[in-house]
Amino acid sequence: MDERVREHAEVLVDWSARVEAGDNVVLRVGPDAHDLAVAVAEALGEREANLLATYSSGEVERAYLTAHGGEFDPDPGHERALLEETDVYLSLGGGRNTSATADVPGETERAYRRARTEIREARFDTRWVSTVHPTRSLAQQANMAYEEYQEFAYDAILRDWASLADEMAKLKDLLDEGDEVRLVSSGTDLTMRIEGRTAVNSAASVAYDSHNLPSGEVFTAPYATEGEVTFDVPMTLRGEAVRNVRLEFADGEVVDYGAGQGADVIGEILETDEGARRLGELGIGMNRGIDRYTDNILFDEKMGETVHLAVGRAYDACLPEGETGNESAVHVDLIADVSEDSRLEIDGDVVQRNGRFRWEEGFDG
Known part of the structure; x- marks a missing residue:
C-alpha cells in the first residue's frame, strides 16, 4: 500500500476526527476508496474504536431515486437509530463516475434532500468528517493524469x-x-x-x-x-x-x-x-x-x-x-x-x- 494512504488515514483518525478508544464509528466507503478504508480500519482497530463500515455509491443512489415514486419518508427510523448511537461518522469519497446522478429529475433530488433534513441534522450531531481517496475518476474530472492527481491530492491533505x-x-x-x-x-x-x-x-x-x-x-x-x-x-x-x-x-x-x-x-x-x-x-x-x-x-x-x-x-x-x-x-x-x-x-x-x-x-x- 502507498505509504501516503496510511498517512491520510492517520491524519483523518487522529487530527480530524479525534477518535478515542470505545468510540462508535461509522465508516461510509465509496466504491473506489477501498485502500483508504483498509488503512482507516487498521487505524481504528489500533485505537480500539468500534467500527461499522457502510457502502456508498452514486450509481446505487441513482437507481434508488429514479425508481422511487417521490414521496420520501422524512424520518427513517433505522438510520436515525444508527446515527443516535454514532460518535464518529467518517465519509470516504471515491466513486467510479462523478456524474452518476446527473439524470435524476431535479424535483426528485429536491424532494429527497428536503426529506433527509432531520437525518442530516443527526449526522451533524456526530464528530463527522468527509474526505476523498484520490481515484481515477477524480483525476479524469480534474483533467489530470492519475499519478499527477495523487500528488496534488496528498499535497492538499498531508499538511502541517x-x-x-x-x-x-x-x-x-x-x-x-x-x-x-x-x-x-x-x-x-x-x-x-x-x-x-x-x-x-x-x-x-x-x-x-x-x-x-x-x-x-x-x-x-x-x-x-x-x-x-x-x-x-x-x-x-x-x-x-x-x-x-x-x-x-x-x-x-x-x-x-x-x-x-x-x-x-x-x-x-x-x-x-x-x-x-x-x-x-x-x-x-x-x-x-x-x-x-x-x-x-x-x-x-x-x-x-x-x-x-x-x-x-x-x-x-x-x-x-x-x-x-x-x-x-x-x-x-x-x-x-x-x-x-x-x-x-x-x-x-x-x-x-x-x-x-x-x-x-x-x-x-
Missing part, C-alpha cells in the same frame, strides 16, 4: 495543519471583531453583515468545528446581503457544468440570477425552499497546497486566493447559542477567483488584495 491553523486564526479574529464584509472584483460588489457571528478556523479537525479533509478556509454565516457577485471558477453541480454564475441580492435574498452555462441548475437550487435564496456561508480559501482547480468542491473552495459563498443552510458553529441561522435543505458553494483586481474589506479596512493577506509578503495595501 497546526501551523496552518495558527495562520488562519489571524483572519478568524478579524472576522469575529467585524460587523460588515465587502467583496469587490470584476462583476462583484457585495456587502454582507457578520456582526454577532463567529468565524470558524477550518483546520480540518472537529476540534476547530471543521469537518472536511482537506480543509484550509475560514468561514462565517453572513446575512443582510446586498449587491451582486460573479463566480468565475468552473464547477459541476448535480452532474451538470456551471460557468460564470451571477447572483444579485436585495434585502438578503437572491432577486436575480444568471449563468454563462447551467442557469437551469442554479434556478433549481434556488427553488429548493425559501432558505435556498439566502446565503449560509462566506468562506475564504487559505490552503496554498491546492494550486489548481479540479472541479471538486472539497478542494477548490479551500484554494488560496479564492472566496466562496454558499446559498442555503448556515452552520450552527457560526451562530450565537440558541440562535437559528438560515435554514435550507441545500448548502451549495460557488467560487470566485480573487487573485487579481480584487479586494476584501472588513469594516472598510482592506484585509486581502489580489489574493494576498495584509500579513503576507506581497500585500499592497
Whole structure:
C-alpha cells in the first residue's frame, strides 16, 4: 500500500476526527476508496474504536431515486437509530463516475434532500468528517493524469495543519471583531453583515468545528446581503457544468440570477425552499497546497486566493447559542477567483488584495 494512504488515514483518525478508544464509528466507503478504508480500519482497530463500515455509491443512489415514486419518508427510523448511537461518522469519497446522478429529475433530488433534513441534522450531531481517496475518476474530472492527481491530492491533505491553523486564526479574529464584509472584483460588489457571528478556523479537525479533509478556509454565516457577485471558477453541480454564475441580492435574498452555462441548475437550487435564496456561508480559501482547480468542491473552495459563498443552510458553529441561522435543505458553494483586481474589506479596512493577506509578503495595501 502507498505509504501516503496510511498517512491520510492517520491524519483523518487522529487530527480530524479525534477518535478515542470505545468510540462508535461509522465508516461510509465509496466504491473506489477501498485502500483508504483498509488503512482507516487498521487505524481504528489500533485505537480500539468500534467500527461499522457502510457502502456508498452514486450509481446505487441513482437507481434508488429514479425508481422511487417521490414521496420520501422524512424520518427513517433505522438510520436515525444508527446515527443516535454514532460518535464518529467518517465519509470516504471515491466513486467510479462523478456524474452518476446527473439524470435524476431535479424535483426528485429536491424532494429527497428536503426529506433527509432531520437525518442530516443527526449526522451533524456526530464528530463527522468527509474526505476523498484520490481515484481515477477524480483525476479524469480534474483533467489530470492519475499519478499527477495523487500528488496534488496528498499535497492538499498531508499538511502541517497546526501551523496552518495558527495562520488562519489571524483572519478568524478579524472576522469575529467585524460587523460588515465587502467583496469587490470584476462583476462583484457585495456587502454582507457578520456582526454577532463567529468565524470558524477550518483546520480540518472537529476540534476547530471543521469537518472536511482537506480543509484550509475560514468561514462565517453572513446575512443582510446586498449587491451582486460573479463566480468565475468552473464547477459541476448535480452532474451538470456551471460557468460564470451571477447572483444579485436585495434585502438578503437572491432577486436575480444568471449563468454563462447551467442557469437551469442554479434556478433549481434556488427553488429548493425559501432558505435556498439566502446565503449560509462566506468562506475564504487559505490552503496554498491546492494550486489548481479540479472541479471538486472539497478542494477548490479551500484554494488560496479564492472566496466562496454558499446559498442555503448556515452552520450552527457560526451562530450565537440558541440562535437559528438560515435554514435550507441545500448548502451549495460557488467560487470566485480573487487573485487579481480584487479586494476584501472588513469594516472598510482592506484585509486581502489580489489574493494576498495584509500579513503576507506581497500585500499592497
